[in-house]
Amino acid sequence: MGEKNKVGMALIRNNFYSGLVLGSLMPLIAYALTTWTDWDQYFTNRPAIFYVLAGLVNLFMMRWFYRNQGENTGRGVIFVTFLGVLLLIITRNISVNY
Numbered sequence: 001m002g003e004k005n006k007v008g009m010a011l012i013r014n015n016f017y018s019g020l021v022l023g024s025l026m027p028l029i030a031y032a033l034t035t036w037t038d039w040d041q042y043f044t045n046r047p048a049i050f051y052v053l054a055g056l057v058n059l060f061m062m063r064w065f066y067r068n069q070g071e072n073t074g075r076g077v078i079f080v081t082f083l084g085v086l087l088l089i090i091t092r093n094i095s096v097n098y
Contacts (some may be wrong), residue, residue, distance in 0.1 A: 012073060017022045019076015022061065026054035051088050055081055 012018055030050035033039055043049045058081040065074035 012070065015072050016071045016076040016079075019065070019073040019078075020080055021076075022073065023058050023077035023080030025052065026057045026079070030054040048088060050093055051084065055084060058084075 012022070014038065030053065033050050039050075046052075058077050062074045062077040062081070065071070
């Protein structure tokens with residue numbers, strides 16, 4: 001592990017609750033963008049685009065934590081992402097047919 005990654009992990013505690021907080025940031029920003037701005041009108045054919053982007057950012061964060069010995073924080077990020085996807089499916093009436 002490089003010196004730069006050691007400094008980054010020293011700033012973030014490796015526990016589940018830190019992952020919950022960090023994983024909640026992007027979905028909260030996506031909610032704010034869709035609720036209090038009119039940016040979602042530009043994506044009328046993709047109404048959940050901000051939430052999908054928030055999930056992708058969370059998945060990249062999760063990968064970074066797992067690669068840099070932050071497994072517990074990564075688990076918290078995964079948990080929030082999973083709950084966010086479930087809420088998105090329920091509230092947006094997205095069908096999951098295969």
